[in-house]
Amino acid sequence: METICPIDSQFKDQISAFLKPPSLLEVQDYFDQLIASKQIRGLKVKPNGEYGKGIYAEEGFEEGGLVLKDQMLVGAQHSSNKIDCLVCSFCFRFIGSIELQIGRNLYLHDLGVSMNNECTWQTSSQILKDCYQSHSSGGEDYSDVEDPQNFGECASSSSKNKISLPKEVVESLMNGELVLPYSKEFPLPPVVSCPGGCREAYYCSQSCAEADWDLHHSLLCGGETSKTLCEALSKFTQHANETNDIFLLAAKVISFTILKYRKLKVAHQKSATSDASNCDLPLLLEAWKPISMGYKRRWWDCIALPDDVDACAETAFRMQIRELAFTSLQLLKAAMFDKECELLFSLEIYGHIIGMFELNNLDLVVASPVEDYFLYIDDLPHSEKVRKHHLDIFILFSA
Ligand SMILES: [Zn+2]
Ligand SMILES: [Zn+2]
Structure with missing residues (x-):
């Protein structure tokens, strides 16, 4: 029933x-006002009764020029992707460092194998806490950390046949003790925690943290609310x-x-x-x-x-x-x-x-600096082979 x-x-x-x-008129009015308020030049949104809305160029744009830059109304990182990439919860750019991205990925995939172990959860929370602290802009107090249980089923999808890197190596990647060669060529913004102190949202900047809080997150944050x-x-x-x-x-x-x-x-x-x-x-x-x-x-x-x-x-x-x-x-x-x-x-x-x-589904793919980093290392001249070999190990483990 x-x-x-x-x-x-x-x-x-x-x-x-x-x-x-x-009505078509209401749609037209809304988008005209939106475009005017954001000072977007050269574009117009026109509703068409039959095919929906269309964006029209009203002036020429240079090849490679920026046509439109706008804030999305709502967006979210797929749950299944959260285990692989640590991104800003508002603008979705990668945050932390190449080492944190790789270390966290290896760590969480590895954790998937022993997900049902209560002790593993507690230890993992402490380790993640330490590593995010070391990648923050400094002095921030993380009252709590990302809870691997938030990844739902995706965390358990890790490959059981994979050979794991020693735990200490993965941890030193995450806490910043181990610096990979050339990673400085791919700088990422430091991790900013959620103003409400939850374990699910992290940001690239204070402004992203505040904007998200203001627009959506303050009602969805588990940090400061009652138990x-x-x-x-x-x-x-x-x-x-x-x-x-x-x-x-x-x-x-x-x-x-x-x-x-x-x-x-x-x-x-x-x-x-x-x-x-x-x-x-x-x-x-x-x-x-x-x-x-x-x-x-x-x-x-x-x-x-x-x-x-x-x-x-x-x-x-x-x-x-x-x-x-x-x-x-x-x-x-x-x-x-x-x-x-x-x-x-x-x-x-x-x-x-x-x-x-x-x-109206729109799946966006954000370019991964970790992938760019691996491509960069792959293209290194032969003389760098010794260092390159060192890196291939990580490429192998995180592929
Ligand atoms: Zn951001
Ligand atoms: Zn929060």
Whole structure:
């Protein structure tokens, strides 16, 4: 039987106002204002009733010239990639050092083999703590460190047949004691910890840490919240890691909307005398506006049927996807429910946010400085062979 989401029934009319596609004129106005506010030159976004939105060049661009640089609305590193690359949680550039990247990768892959061992968790937390401290910009107090359990199932996918480097070598790579030749040619920004002190978000700079906190992370950070909320957040994340990491991105959209709504409300209250505790629907719609511009349908209606699912099992499959979203939403609700923005926690809205990603998916690949480093070493002249040989060992182990 289909699960009924009580918020869907309670806010039926408001939800349909939120999910009503904007008119062509509203889309045009929104993007014109966005382009003007960001002082983007030479580009125009034009909606087309039939094919959606298009970006048009209104003036010539030089070959190799920058066409557009803009901040993404929401983005997340795939959970499966987190074990391999330590990147800024806001702009996704690699952070730390070549040694930390390689050492951490080897360390976490190796750890996957002994994941169920409680002692291993505790030791690993201490080691990671030490290594991030040594790669920070200095003097920062890391109250806690990355928890390898956050990687979900991906950490256990490490190859069991791999020969491991001695533990001390891996540790000295991570804590900065072992410096690899030519790694200075590939400098990376130091690791900046999350202002809330959680173990999941790390940044390339204070400005990225602050921007992420301000836009999404303050409601999704397990650092400073109560133990109950922290556990609830961790359950939500774990479920997403084990099923579909798209839920992490959907949570960012909800968090973004709530935080924006709160800011708008504070600004609005300075000039009006509205009830402080009731939901101001027009303001919530305003906060939702950037999301309203994305084409969306319900996730379970628009998801493509996988090849291994028989056509006669389609209804059951779509029902299963809906149930999965409902479970994820209940976990998210337990972690960051906001009574004033209750309707954002409806299954209908959650399903449409995820459906929007399903239909407008954009996978970005960030160039890896570690890969560049290996290519550089590979291209070294023969006379450098002795040092090169030393490095090939690492290439072998981390390939
Ligand atoms: Zn950054
Ligand atoms: Zn945090």
